[in-house]
Amino acid sequence: MADKKVTLTLNGEAPVELDVLQGTLGQDVVDVRSLGSKGLFTFDPGFTSTASCESKITYIDGDEGILLHRGYPIDQLATHSNYLEVCYILLNGETPTSEQFEEFRTTVTRHTMIHEQITRLLQGFRRDSHPMAVMCGVTGALAAFYHDSLDVNIERHREIAAFRLLSKMPTVAAMCYKYSIGQPFVYPRNDLSYAGNFLHMMFATPCEEYKINPVLERAMDRILILHADHEQNASTSTVRTAGSSGANPFACIAAGIASLWGPAHGGANEACLRMLEEINHKEHIPEFVKRAKDKNDSFRLMGFGHRVYKNYDPRATVMRDTCHEVLNELGMKDDLLEVAMELEHIALNDPYFIERKLYPNVDFYSGIILKAMGIPSSMFTVIFAMARTVGWIAHWKEMHDEGMKIARPRQLYTGYEQREFTSKLSK
Numbered sequence: 001m002a003d004k005k006v007t008l009t010l011n012g013e014a015p016v017e018l019d020v021l022q023g024t025l026g027q028d029v030v031d032v033r034s035l036g037s038k039g040l041f042t043f044d045p046g047f048t049s050t051a052s053c054e055s056k057i058t059y060i061d062g063d064e065g066i067l068l069h070r071g072y073p074i075d076q077l078a079t080h081s082n083y084l085e086v087c088y089i090l091l092n093g094e095t096p097t098s099e100q101f102e103e104f105r106t107t108v109t110r111h112t113m114i115h116e117q118i119t120r121l122l123q124g125f126r127r128d129s130h131p132m133a134v135m136c137g138v139t140g141a142l143a144a145f146y147h148d149s150l151d152v153n154i155e156r157h158r159e160i161a162a163f164r165l166l167s168k169m170p171t172v173a174a175m176c177y178k179y180s181i182g183q184p185f186v187y188p189r190n191d192l193s194y195a196g197n198f199l200h201m202m203f204a205t206p207c208e209e210y211k212i213n214p215v216l217e218r219a220m221d222r223i224l225i226l227h228a229d230h231e232q233n234a235s236t237s238t239v240r241t242a243g244s245s246g247a248n249p250f251a252c253i254a255a256g257i258a259s260l261w262g263p264a265h266g267g268a269n270e271a272c273l274r275m276l277e278e279i280n281h282k283e284h285i286p287e288f289v290k291r292a293k294d295k296n297d298s299f300r301l302m303g304f305g306h307r308v309y310k311n312y313d314p315r316a317t318v319m320r321d322t323c324h325e326v327l328n329e330l331g332m333k334d335d336l337l338e339v340a341m342e343l344e345h346i347a348l349n350d351p352y353f354i355e356r357k358l359y360p361n362v363d364f365y366s367g368i369i370l371k372a373m374g375i376p377s378s379m380f381t382v383i384f385a386m387a388r389t390v391g392w393i394a395h396w397k398e399m400h401d402e403g404m405k406i407a408r409p410r411q412l413y414t415g416y417e418q419r420e421f422t423s424k425l426s427k
């Protein structure tokens with residue numbers, strides 16, 4: 001029995017008493033599950049006030065700018081942990097011992113190869129295909145390789161699927177890149193770190209040795225940590241919705257990748273860099289800020305604003321520091337970073353952005369880092385997808401582990417009432 005209750009009275013009918021559920025942190029949640037059987041639905045397009053599930057993985061306090069994975073603050077994880085340890089924490093709920101971590105790392109690094117037939121699938125894509133389209137297709141196609149051997153109702157099978165996805169995603173991502181530039185695929189190397197192996201598959205060629213720069217390897221690892229999970233965002237909710245029907249996990253992750261691609265979500269990093277390039281110089285910033293504030297112009301400041309954060313995105317703070325580190329290491333003075341910092345300064349002092357609590361988000365600085373590392377902007381969202389795969393799987397597993405109902409929202413129907421059909425086609 002919940003301690004708090006909400007009473008709903010509709011047009012003098014008998015009141016309906018609803019439980020108010022309390023989590024360990026965050027807002028109370030009114031349990032409206034009994035309303036459907038009483039002939040009432042709740043209406044919340046875009047889920048601005050709806051908790052779609054119960055979860056123990058990630059917590060966000062948008063007003064305070066707090067992000068916790070299994071209780072651990074994101075800045076501590078980004079500074080003192082590594083991506084694979086964060087993956088372990090997200091998937092298992094606790095920090096690993098050295099032995100547990102070693103076993104986890106070994107399992108992930110031993111499943112990085114992809115079936116050779118996938119290379120022939122890739123040949124079917126146009127040379128100039130966007131890498132996100134290729135990644136979505138290839139990940140979905142992996143369902144065909146692991147379908148009969150996978151029963152999502154068996155916990156061990158779910159675990160194997162989780163390892164396969166985590167291990168193979170960097171290989172898929174790097175293959176998408178190599179295909180787009182016409183270079184031969186580079187096979188994964190199990191002696192390298194997760195981030196180092198990805199950089200190697202991206203930049204090594206058969207002609208010359210590729211030496212991994214440890215600063216860039218660490219920066220890539222940090223980018224992966226910062227994108228690893230973000231509770232019930234659009235793509236994670238998509239994976240949960242697809243998975244709620246019992247669908248193959250590779251197909252569910254492909255659905256997540258599709259959802260991530262949009263510019264309002266993961267596609268913002270690519271769109272943000274394009275915007276900074278378009279702004280080009282500090283003196284053009286006021287013109288773009290004016291456009292962003294104009295209700296008749298669809299232009300928005302990319303990398304600004306967030307559905308949940310009404311404060312500085314804690315991931316953006318770490319990303320900005322990493323950005324400076326990478327540019328220093330490479331001895332680069334990036335004009336775009338100057339434009340970005342000035343844009344941030346102007347927007348944070350503008351009443352329009354202050355009133356709407358619009359702050360830089362994770363995507364504001366990530367593009368500048370990735371560009372400095374030599375990664376083309378079309379690959380930015382692919383890297384986001386690779387990093388987020390662990391979050392998607394953690395939520396998919398949690399949903400299966402806890403028992404689930406198929407996701408089936410209802411609607412407020414505003415179409416025609418029933419009417420007689422008469423064809424307008426000439427007989």
Ligand code: CMC
Pocket residue numbers: 230233263264265266268292293299300301302303304305306307308356358361362363
């Ligand atoms: N530039 C200018 N105005 C903005 C922006 C922006 N980037 N974001 C929101 N607004 C305004 C919006 O016009 C509205 O104004 P008004 O109240 O006068 O109508 C108000 O702020 C609230 O916006 P909203 O669209 O109702 O807010 P939302 O919660 O539905 O949207 C968002 C959140 C992230 C889609 C939106 O802020 C946005 O489009 N930002 C740019 C894209 C972006 O950077 N996305 C990456 C998000 S972080 C990475 C991830 O997790 O995917």
